[in-house]
Amino acid sequence: MKVLIIDDEKHVRDGIRLLGAWEENGIGEFYEAENGEDAIRLIQEHRPEIIFSDMKMPKMDGTQLLEWIKTNQPKSKTVVVTGYDDYHYMRKAIHFGSYDYLLKPIDPEILNQTLKNAVEEWKKEEADRKSKDSSYQMINEMKPVFRDRKLTQLVSSDSIKDELYKELGFQLSLTYMVALMRLDGKTIKSFQGDRDLAYFTILNVINEILMDCDCGIGFRYLSSKGEIVLIFWNKLDQIEERLSEIHQTLKRVLNRSCPIAIGEAVTGTAGLLQSYQHAKQVLLSSNLLERKEKRVYGPDTVQVISPKSLMSYSSDIEGGMMAGRIEAFDDLIEDVTNDFTENGYLSLKQLLHFENEYQVISNTWFKHYNIPIGSSESIEKRIDPYFDAGGTFNLEDYKKRIRREISVFLKKVKKASKQKGNIIHEIEKYLQSHFDRDVKLQEISDHFYISREYISRKFKQELNVNISDYLVRIRMNKAKSLLKNSDLKIYEIANMIGYQDDKYFRKVFKKVEGITPNEYRDQYSVK
Numbered sequence: 001m002k003v004l005i006i007d008d009e010k011h012v013r014d015g016i017r018l019l020g021a022w023e024e025n026g027i028g029e030f031y032e033a034e035n036g037e038d039a040i041r042l043i044q045e046h047r048p049e050i051i052f053s054d055m056k057m058p059k060m061d062g063t064q065l066l067e068w069i070k071t072n073q074p075k076s077k078t079v080v081v082t083g084y085d086d087y088h089y090m091r092k093a094i095h096f097g098s099y100d101y102l103l104k105p106i107d108p109e110i111l112n113q114t115l116k117n118a119v120e121e122w123k124k125e126e127a128d129r130k131s132k133d134s135s136y137q138m139i140n141e142m143k144p145v146f147r148d149r150k151l152t153q154l155v156s157s158d159s160i161k162d163e164l165y166k167e168l169g170f171q172l173s174l175t176y177m178v179a180l181m182r183l184d185g186k187t188i189k190s191f192q193g194d195r196d197l198a199y200f201t202i203l204n205v206i207n208e209i210l211m212d213c214d215c216g217i218g219f220r221y222l223s224s225k226g227e228i229v230l231i232f233w234n235k236l237d238q239i240e241e242r243l244s245e246i247h248q249t250l251k252r253v254l255n256r257s258c259p260i261a262i263g264e265a266v267t268g269t270a271g272l273l274q275s276y277q278h279a280k281q282v283l284l285s286s287n288l289l290e291r292k293e294k295r296v297y298g299p300d301t302v303q304v305i306s307p308k309s310l311m312s313y314s315s316d317i318e319g320g321m322m323a324g325r326i327e328a329f330d331d332l333i334e335d336v337t338n339d340f341t342e343n344g345y346l347s348l349k350q351l352l353h354f355e356n357e358y359q360v361i362s363n364t365w366f367k368h369y370n371i372p373i374g375s376s377e378s379i380e381k382r383i384d385p386y387f388d389a390g391g392t393f394n395l396e397d398y399k400k401r402i403r404r405e406i407s408v409f410l411k412k413v414k415k416a417s418k419q420k421g422n423i424i425h426e427i428e429k430y431l432q433s434h435f436d437r438d439v440k441l442q443e444i445s446d447h448f449y450i451s452r453e454y455i456s457r458k459f460k461q462e463l464n465v466n467i468s469d470y471l472v473r474i475r476m477n478k479a480k481s482l483l484k485n486s487d488l489k490i491y492e493i494a495n496m497i498g499y500q501d502d503k504y505f506r507k508v509f510k511k512v513e514g515i516t517p518n519e520y521r522d523q524y525s526v527k
Contacts, residue, residue, distance in 0.1 A: 359376065490506065
């Protein structure tokens with residue numbers, strides 16, 4: 001794997017390179033740049049998987065570079081490294097897809113944990129990409145997948161062979177319009193969670209209606225999760241009528257409202273992406289609080305409004321954290337609600353933006369108090385339960401969830417604060433009580449509500465030994481006591497102190513004590 005380090009100060013680049021555990025994370029190639037322009041050239045040439053970048057640089061700053069990376073090299077994992085500890089830069093980093101955010105001076109442990117996480121995330125996504133690519137080899141057996149793939153490519157401005165148009169059911173035309181349908185988690189759940197069955201059933205309904213009027217085709221848009229795209233090439237003046245029929249039919253069959261947005265008319269297949277993007281803006285700007293019988297939005301209903309930012313409430317959030325009471329957040333929750341839903345309007349774009357910032361801020365406070373962060377849900381899974389069958393967002397229930405989450409967090413902070421004074425002593429007692437089995441660091445972290453990194457660092461600082469060696473020490477002391485005062489066989493003692501393999505126990509004992517268990521027993525009996 002390859003890494004690119006971008007910073008206008010050479011000693012910072014040297015520091016990152018010196019501190020990073022590159023080899024154990026599979027990093028074999030290094031590149032450096034002192035500004036955004038040089039970085040772009042290196043990215044185009046070498047395609048690094050991991051990128052560390054400063055935010056304030058000459059020629060092209062970090063914000064512009066992140067925007068370029070998001071568009072041109074989205075597979076890379078970018079970690080922002082900066083000395084500017086404020087929400088402004090964090091917000092920019094989040095907006096342009098930064099994987100994580102580190103502050104100078106760089107903590108080696110945090111750097112390497114971030115590096116490890118970024119590499120693991122990249123490998124996971126790469127495996128998913130390869131899995132998708134291999135599935136396309138089965139096109140002869142999976143015709144719908146082949147169609148979805150080819151039409152997705154067509155929308156993405158990739159040309160396809162002329163002879164495939166007829167096979168795909170697609171007709172060439174001078175003018176096209178694209179419509180976009182969003183499927184939420186509850187819609188998939190109505191098919192017992194079988195995503196493929198959900199798409200197959202819904203597309204059958206869509207294409208049966210479109211075939212009757214010979215005006216378009218619908219397919220699963222593989223470039224974006226939870227989307228169905230419909231391309232119209234004929235009877236464009238009847239699009240809203242056809243989409244209303246599709247919406248009502250699906251609502252009757254599924255008892256769910258699937259919102260549909262229409263993009264602008266474009267010329268030729270090269271304009272399909274433009275129409276799709278316009279349709280997406282229409283969908284993202286739709287009012288989730290409005291109760292509507294028919295959720296079909298025309299191309300002229302798009303509203304260009306910059307999302308409000310939760311980051312602007314950082315001082316209020318900090319004040320609530322300092323107070324340590326959920327009541328301190330009640331007014332803040334209402335203020336944010338009123339701000340974000342001004343005039344009874346809450347767009348899907350605003351909701352997604354809020355959730356993204358909310359999770360980032362939450363994780364920041366979890367790290368601040370050294371509290372373990374649980375497995376995170378996707379944004380879609382977090383918001384989908386709050387849409388009713390008609391597609392209206394239940395804001396009050398959503399606010400209650402946010403309040404519950406904050407309340408639980410404050411209780412964890414309170415518990416962690418009480419434990420921190422004597423936490424190492426408590427961990428010692430825990431290990432002494434469970435020495436006869438392998439106690440993992442994650443288990444201790446979950447039990448005491450403190451991060452693994454904090455426990456490991458603090459334990460070593462106070463006792464000058466790591467947890468695994470401390471556990472070995474307890475076991476050896478117990479083994480020596482049993483060897484002196486019992487007639488138990490060596491393998492029985494090994495099992496009693498947590499070793500299933502007595503040969504391994506003998507090896508560890510000799511390494512720690514300098515003699516074998518039998519020699520120790522004989523030596524003691526002589527005395």
